[in-house]
Amino acid sequence: MLNPKQEKFCQLYVELGNASEAYRRAYNSSAKQESVAVNASKLLSETNVSLRVEEIREALKANHGITLKNILDELEEARKLAHSTGTASAAVAASMGKAKLLGFDKGEKEKPKESPSITINIVDAKKPDAS
Numbered sequence: 001m002l003n004p005k006q007e008k009f010c011q012l013y014v015e016l017g018n019a020s021e022a023y024r025r026a027y028n029s030s031a032k033q034e035s036v037a038v039n040a041s042k043l044l045s046e047t048n049v050s051l052r053v054e055e056i057r058e059a060l061k062a063n064h065g066i067t068l069k070n071i072l073d074e075l076e077e078a079r080k081l082a083h084s085t086g087t088a089s090a091a092v093a094a095s096m097g098k099a100k101l102l103g104f105d106k107g108e109k110e111k112p113k114e115s116p117s118i119t120i121n122i123v124d125a126k127k128p129d130a131s
Contacts, residue, residue, distance in 0.1 A: 002052055009043060010052045014060070019044055072098055 002010065005026050012022035023029060023040035031039070043049050061067070075094045082090035 002048060006043070006046075006049055007052070009040075010049060010056055013044070013053055014056045 009022050009026035012025050013019055016022050019040035020033065020036045023043060024036050027039075029036055029039075044053070075098045079091050079094035079098070082088070082094060
């Protein structure tokens with residue numbers, strides 16, 4: 001269960017998309033930006049807080065009928081329109097929005113290269129012909 005300030009933080013975080021600003025407002029904090037950022041991060045890492053943030057987001061999606069497909073379709077329309085009008089920056093922004101939603105902006109981690117296999121044959125010096 002969340003206390004009132006934690007609940008307010010969750011609501012503001014979903015609304016603003018900025019954990020530091022949500023923390024500053026919910027806790028009426030005038031601390032240094034670095035302290036606010038650390039405290040906001042700690043708060044978001046608490047299981048009950050992160051679960052509440054997800055609950056709020058899911059409720060908003062359901063109430064507004066928002067799906068990933070809707071958003072991707074809208075971004076694709078915007079990308080095509082921007083491309084057709086020669087507005088490269090808008091087309092790139094729409095494509096990057098799609099990439100972020102799908103997690104492609106994180107990049108793939110490079111797979112470790114396999115070490116070449118080495119075979120070692122131990123030979124008994126007393127019996128050089130034995131293999």
